[in-house]
Amino acid sequence: xFYREAGQxxxxxxxxxxxxxxRQDRIGLALILFVAFVIVPAFGSDFLLQVVMIPTLVFALAxxxxxxxxxxxxxxxLGTAGFMGVGAFACYKLTTLFPGxxxxxxxxxxxxxxxAIGAAFGLPSLRIKGFYLAVATLAAQFxxxxxxxxxxxxxxxxxxxxxxxPERTLLGLIVTGPKASPEVRYLITLAIVVALAWVASNIVxxxxxxxxxxxxxxxxxxxxxxxRLLPTKLLAFAVSSFYCGVxxxxxxxxxxxxxxxxxxSISQSFLILFMVIIGGLGSIVGSFMGAAFIYILPIALGxxxxxxxxxxxxxxxxxxxxxxxxxxxxxxxxxEPHGLAALWRTTKQKLRTWPFPY
Amino acid sequence: MxxxxxxxxxxxxxxxxxxxxxxFAADEIFVPLFTYRTGPFAGSGVPIADGMKDYLTMLNERxxxxxxxxxxxxxxxxxxxxxxGVECYESIKGKNPVMTNPWSTGITLQLxxxxxVDKIPVLSMAYGLSAAARGDTFPWVFNPPxxxxxxxxxxxxxxxxxxxxxxxxxGKTIGYIYLDAGFGKEPIPLFEQYAxxxxxxxxxxxxxxxxxxxxxxxxxxxxxxKPDFMVMYGWGALNPTAIKEAVxxxxxxxxFVSIWWPxxxxxxxxxxxxxxxxxLNWHAVGADFPAMQDVKKYVVDxxxxxxxxxxxxxxxxxxxxxxxxxxxxxxxxxxxxxxxKVVTGEDVRRGLEQMDLSEARLKEIGLAGFTAPxxxxxxxxxxxxxxxxxxxxxxxxxKVTDPIEPNLQVVTPLLDGAAKDYAExxxxxxxxxxxxxxxS
Numbered sequence: 070x071f072y073r074e075a076g077q078x079x080x081x082x083x084x085x086x087x088x089x090x091x092r093q094d095r096i097g098l099a100l101i102l103f104v105a106f107v108i109v110p111a112f113g114s115d116f117l118l119q120v121v122m123i124p125t126l127v128f129a130l131a132x133x134x135x136x137x138x139x140x141x142x143x144x145x146x147l148g149t150a151g152f153m154g155v156g157a158f159a160c161y162k163l164t165t166l167f168p169g170x171x172x173x174x175x176x177x178x179x180x181x182x183x184x185a186i187g188a189a190f191g192l193p194s195l196r197i198k199g200f201y202l203a204v205a206t207l208a209a210q211f212x213x214x215x216x217x218x219x220x221x222x223x224x225x226x227x228x229x230x231x232x233x234x235p236e237r238t239l240l241g242l243i244v245t246g247p248k249a250s251p252e253v254r255y256l257i258t259l260a261i262v263v264a265l266a267w268v269a270s271n272i273v274x275x276x277x278x279x280x281x282x283x284x285x286x287x288x289x290x291x292x293x294x295x296x297r298l299l300p301t302k303l304l305a306f307a308v309s310s311f312y313c314g315v316x317x318x319x320x321x322x323x324x325x326x327x328x329x330x331x332x333x334s335i336s337q338s339f340l341i342l343f344m345v346i347i348g349g350l351g352s353i354v355g356s357f358m359g360a361a362f363i364y365i366l367p368i369a370l371g372x373x374x375x376x377x378x379x380x381x382x383x384x385x386x387x388x389x390x391x392x393x394x395x396x397x398x399x400x401x402x403x404x405e406p407h408g409l410a411a412l413w414r415t416t417k418q419k420l421r422t423w424p425f426p427y
Numbered sequence: 428m429x430x431x432x433x434x435x436x437x438x439x440x441x442x443x444x445x446x447x448x449x450x451f452a453a454d455e456i457f458v459p460l461f462t463y464r465t466g467p468f469a470g471s472g473v474p475i476a477d478g479m480k481d482y483l484t485m486l487n488e489r490x491x492x493x494x495x496x497x498x499x500x501x502x503x504x505x506x507x508x509x510x511x512g513v514e515c516y517e518s519i520k521g522k523n524p525v526m527t528n529p530w531s532t533g534i535t536l537q538l539x540x541x542x543x544v545d546k547i548p549v550l551s552m553a554y555g556l557s558a559a560a561r562g563d564t565f566p567w568v569f570n571p572p573x574x575x576x577x578x579x580x581x582x583x584x585x586x587x588x589x590x591x592x593x594x595x596x597x598g599k600t601i602g603y604i605y606l607d608a609g610f611g612k613e614p615i616p617l618f619e620q621y622a623x624x625x626x627x628x629x630x631x632x633x634x635x636x637x638x639x640x641x642x643x644x645x646x647x648x649x650x651x652x653k654p655d656f657m658v659m660y661g662w663g664a665l666n667p668t669a670i671k672e673a674v675x676x677x678x679x680x681x682x683f684v685s686i687w688w689p690x691x692x693x694x695x696x697x698x699x700x701x702x703x704x705x706x707l708n709w710h711a712v713g714a715d716f717p718a719m720q721d722v723k724k725y726v727v728d729x730x731x732x733x734x735x736x737x738x739x740x741x742x743x744x745x746x747x748x749x750x751x752x753x754x755x756x757x758x759x760x761x762x763x764x765x766x767x768k769v770v771t772g773e774d775v776r777r778g779l780e781q782m783d784l785s786e787a788r789l790k791e792i793g794l795a796g797f798t799a800p801x802x803x804x805x806x807x808x809x810x811x812x813x814x815x816x817x818x819x820x821x822x823x824x825x826k827v828t829d830p831i832e833p834n835l836q837v838v839t840p841l842l843d844g845a846a847k848d849y850a851e852x853x854x855x856x857x858x859x860x861x862x863x864x865x866x867s
Binding site for chain 1: 462464465502503504506509510513514517518520521532533536537540541543544545556557558607608609612613635636637733845848849852853854855
């Protein structure tokens with residue numbers, strides 16, 4: 070009833086092809102951004118910002134990165150955590166070598182290092198596909214993690230063998246390190262994630278995104294239509310790794326405040342792959358949903374148990390969390406194999422015709 | 428981007444639930460316990476968790492807490508995972524905790540910078556950042572009773588006597604098998620220095636956290652290199668696997684010395700062949716202490732413990748008890764200094780700094796002879812206590828040496844350098860402003 074486009078006429082091609090063609094969508098988006106930028110930092114507790122919002126945003130960005138590669142270009146990658154690590158270590162090296170430059174610039178710049186490494190490891194993608202490519206990217210994951218552990222130069226020979234995030238300021242505010250307030254860190258993370266999500270949305274709706282999808286759907290046909298496979302696939306690897314790299318830098322600098330190389334292990338790669346699959350392959354919106362679902366669900370279950378003062382020992386609770394989250398993932402995939410994004414699309418379609426579906 | 432709506436709804440739900448949690452009573456002291464009973468490190472984590480919890484529960488049951496104030500204990504499952512550890516920390520931060528015990532080097536490193544800002548001291552008992560022993564640089568971090576560098580210097584002294592003098596080690600080979608993370612890598616610079624000074628060859632056998640249960644490659648190399656001694660710094664599944672592999676290749680167990688982390692279960696699982704395996708330790712094992720009997724009476728026999736009765740008093744359980752003693756002493760010292768009953772994190776920091784676990788005090792709390800005395804100060808947050816070597820007899824640990832003092836001549840310059848380096852690299856690391864209390 071409320072969600073329908075009756076009376077909204079489109080008078081030109083641009084309006085017809087808009088990412089959000091329906092006015093209600095645009096209002097909804099504005100509302101969400103308002104809540105995210107104003108309400109959440111103003112009224113959210115430290116726990117909400119630090120444990121729920123910042124990690125979800127970081128994972129959402131990494132998920133977008135992997136989605137660009139796996140969902141849009143059809144190239145399966147298991148090296149996500151490795152590429153995130155490249156971003157994190159690059160950002161650490163850059164900011165310790167040039168402490169005068171704003172940390173936000175270095176976070177974004179570290180994405181380019183990650184992109185270069187990602188493109189290099191993407192080279193085999195021209196010759197191998199599917200599971201075989203997954204194995205090649207797995208090699209990237211192991212190689213990169215080996216580098217993080219073995220090359221002490223990357224962590225400036227710290228005795229703790231970990232990245233120690235130094236204090237940095239932006240416009241007079243402390244933005245990294247233990248003294249930075251969660252609100253500031255949240256807002257910076259949010260701003261970067263929103264901006265990059267907007268860029269990603271534009272990429273996938275434009276020429277580059279269409280060439281990626283053409284390659285995904287059938288690479289021989291795409292080649293016959295004049296899409297050069299190597300540059301297209303390498304670009305997908307580079308852009309995807311850029312997003313992962315920025316996500317990794319955000320993770321260490323605005324969420325953890327320090328990280329051992331262990332953080333960028335294969336299990337993290339799988340976690341992000343699950344987020345992509347649960348959220349929906351080939352969907353930016355789905356990336357946010359998938360990240361939120363996988364990351365927030367266990368925390369919500371934990372606070373649910375705490376709220377009811379359930380006398381469950383923490384270890385049992387942990388096992389329960391695993392079981393419930395696992396069961397819910399299976400249920401979701403049976404109900405909607407195309408992920409939360411497809412579920413959302415169906416819901417929207419139903420809403421448009423509600424309450425008279427025929 | 429409609430998704431954010433559902434996200435915010437979920438978040439609001441979670442936040443609402445978080446806020447609905449009951450507020451803590453004002454006449455309690457909140458002691459969060461970061462534990463792990465799940466994951467690849469659970470084998471070591473469970474006895475530690477139970478030891479800590481049971482001793483503190485016993486204080487609640489027997490004495491009504493510390494100084495008449497009940498302790499509110501809350502376990503948070505970290506799974507030895509840094510992400511979950513940070514989550515635990517954020518969830519307990521607002522409840523006025525008096526200290527944190529991270530039980531993971533990774534989580535400790537996260538909490539060290541936060542400790543001073545949030546005014547919550549970190550007690551990382553013989554793990555974490557060794558440099559934190561310097562109280563003037565790290566007023567909020569405590570890592571008694573010894574550091575990993577102390578541990579290595581003790582092991583070297585022991586190996587030296589086994590070989591018949593340090594000079595006899597010249598030209599020998601010593602192997603080092605370790606968890607390939609901050610914890611295992613920390614002693615390497617000191618090890619290399621020893622190798623240079625004494626003139627032995629050092630062989631490194633790193634084990635990644637993901638390959639802990641499969642060490643055949645490392646032990647194949649051990650068999651090839653035939654080191655005269657093996658030193659191990661492991662945790663979780665690394666320890667039992669390493670001992671099993673050592674038995675399998677027939678490595679002489681009496682030449683295999685570990686830092687203080689392997690427990691009975693780790694050695695027992697390797698069977699008869701593990702006899703002679705040695706580790707460092709600084710406290711007694713067993714239940715023959717009045718306080719341990721109280722734990723048994725008030726907690727274990729009362730059915731309030733999760734720990735199997737037949738394993739009561741084993742090594743890592745006793746290690747957990749030792750940690751709990753430090754927690755309790757920190758709190759009771761804080762009560763003594765401030766005169767307050769319900770103490771805060773800031774008070775307990777002062778309490779830990781004035782820790783004086785003397786023979787008399789140990790006797791008073793029913794643990795005479797359980798461990799050597801420990802005294803901390805504002806400058807020294809560690810104590811650098813001696814540790815003895817114990818041998819696995821096939822069924823139990825047997826103390827085989829007197830306590831060996833660490834070689835402070837080599838450890839102190841390393842600590843000073845590391846503390847200075849840490850403060851320099853973390854721009855904005857605060858100078859100590861916390862006033863040092865006069866010894867009470």
